[in-house]
Amino acid sequence: MRSSEQGTTLFSAACAFIMIVVGLQLWLVSASVEALLSGELDVLGPAAAASVILALASGGILLHALDLDRRRRKGGIP
Amino acid sequence: MRPEPRWSEDFPVEWERDHYITRRELAKFLVLGSMLLAGANVLIRILGFRRAKPDASRRRIGSLSQVPLGGSMLFRYPTEGDPCILLRGEDGSLKAYSQVCTHLSCSVIYKREAGKLFCPCHCGYFSPADGRPTAGPPTRPLPRIRIERDGEDLYATGREG
Ligand code: FES
Numbered sequence: 001m002r003s004s005e006q007g008t009t010l011f012s013a014a015c016a017f018i019m020i021v022v023g024l025q026l027w028l029v030s031a032s033v034e035a036l037l038s039g040e041l042d043v044l045g046p047a048a049a050a051s052v053i054l055a056l057a058s059g060g061i062l063l064h065a066l067d068l069d070r071r072r073r074k075g076g077i078p
Numbered sequence: 079m080r081p082e083p084r085w086s087e088d089f090p091v092e093w094e095r096d097h098y099i100t101r102r103e104l105a106k107f108l109v110l111g112s113m114l115l116a117g118a119n120v121l122i123r124i125l126g127f128r129r130a131k132p133d134a135s136r137r138r139i140g141s142l143s144q145v146p147l148g149g150s151m152l153f154r155y156p157t158e159g160d161p162c163i164l165l166r167g168e169d170g171s172l173k174a175y176s177q178v179c180t181h182l183s184c185s186v187i188y189k190r191e192a193g194k195l196f197c198p199c200h201c202g203y204f205s206p207a208d209g210r211p212t213a214g215p216p217t218r219p220l221p222r223i224r225i226e227r228d229g230e231d232l233y234a235t236g237r238e239g
Contacts, residue, residue, distance in 0.1 A: 004098040011101035018108040025115035032122040037183045038218060041126040048116075048123040055109075055116035062109045069102070 007069050014065040021058045025051050136226070136235045139164070143230065145172075150188035152177065155223055155234040162223050163188060163195070164232070165206050174223035174234065175209045181216040195220070 032047045090096050139153040145166040153174075155162050161177040165188055175195065177185050184199035194212065195204035202214030209220035224236040 004092075004094045007098040008094070008101050011098070011105050014105045015101060015108060018105060018112060022108055022112050022115065025112060025119070029115055029118050029122070032119055034182070036122055036126055036129070038180045039129075039178070039221070040218075041129065044123045044126040048119040051116045051119035055112045058109050058112040062105055065105065066102075 006072060010065055010069055010072075014061050017061055018058045021054045025054055028054075136233050139225075139232050139234050141230045142166075142227065142232060145232075148190060150190075153234070156237060161185060162234070164223075164225065165195075167206075172225045172227065172232070173206060173209075174225045175204070175220040176223065176237070178220075179216060180211070180218040180220060181214070186220065 028047045028051045032044055035041070035043045035047070088099060090099060135156070137155060139155060139162075140151060145151045145164060147166055147170065148168045149166055151164045151166075153162050153164060154160055162174055163177045163186065164172065164174040166172055175186070177187075179186050179197040179199065179202055181197065181200060181202050184197050186195050186197045186202075186204065188194075188206070189196045192203075193206065195206055195209070196202070197204075197214065197216065200215045202216040203212045204210065204216065204220050205212050209222055211217060211219065222238045223234050224238065226233045226235050
């Protein structure tokens with residue numbers, strides 16, 4: 001596989017994972033708004049915590065992909 | 079040979095490198111969106127803290143003569159930002175609920191001819207007997223306000239649910 005093809009595959013996989021995370025977060029935001037409006041305040045804390053953890057996970061995946069890509073370009077990864 | 083200028087890394091000539099760069103930028107953009115959504119969730123949590131209800135204490139809300147038999151009266155409890163509705167049955171019984179619809183917070187009104195609490199936003203109905211939803215999108219009952227009568231005076235003494 002050519003070098004830039006490897007990079008494309010790497011970032012495509014990262015995008016697929018992050019898109020799933022963003023979909024989950026959209027659902028969490030809409031559920032939280034509904035809970036807020038209906039006065040069910042207990043669920044807001046866990047929803048916010050889950051959303052932050054998901055954001056950190058997507059950030060982590062991106063950093064990992066960027067790191068792999070950097071090493072790949074330097075020739076560290078065959 | 080002259081080194082490639084830095085900008086050419088982000089504006090490639092070949093398709094393959096172009097795909098690589100657009101995919102990499104998309105991943106960054108998605109992570110930014112993810113961070114913003116997490117921020118929105120945290121903001122909603124903060125708004126939730128601000129909406130937390132203060133302790134409901136006993137407060138006069140009006141007098142019995144203001145509510146006709148089979149009719150209703152609006153009042154605010156426990157704060158000026160919490161609209162409520164008091165119902166007086168044909169038998170003289172008193173029931174009070176929060177006026178905020180449990181679906182999406184529109185104001186509930188009493189439909190005397192139908193004998194039901196009605197939310198005009200999405201045609202939600204609640205039972206005046208116990209505040210339970212009977213039709214439409216709402217799934218949770220209206221919070222109930224405890225009412226006490228002292229002669230002609232009516233007092234709200236607490237909020238349930
Ligand atoms: S807001 Fe009351 S039915 Fe939707």
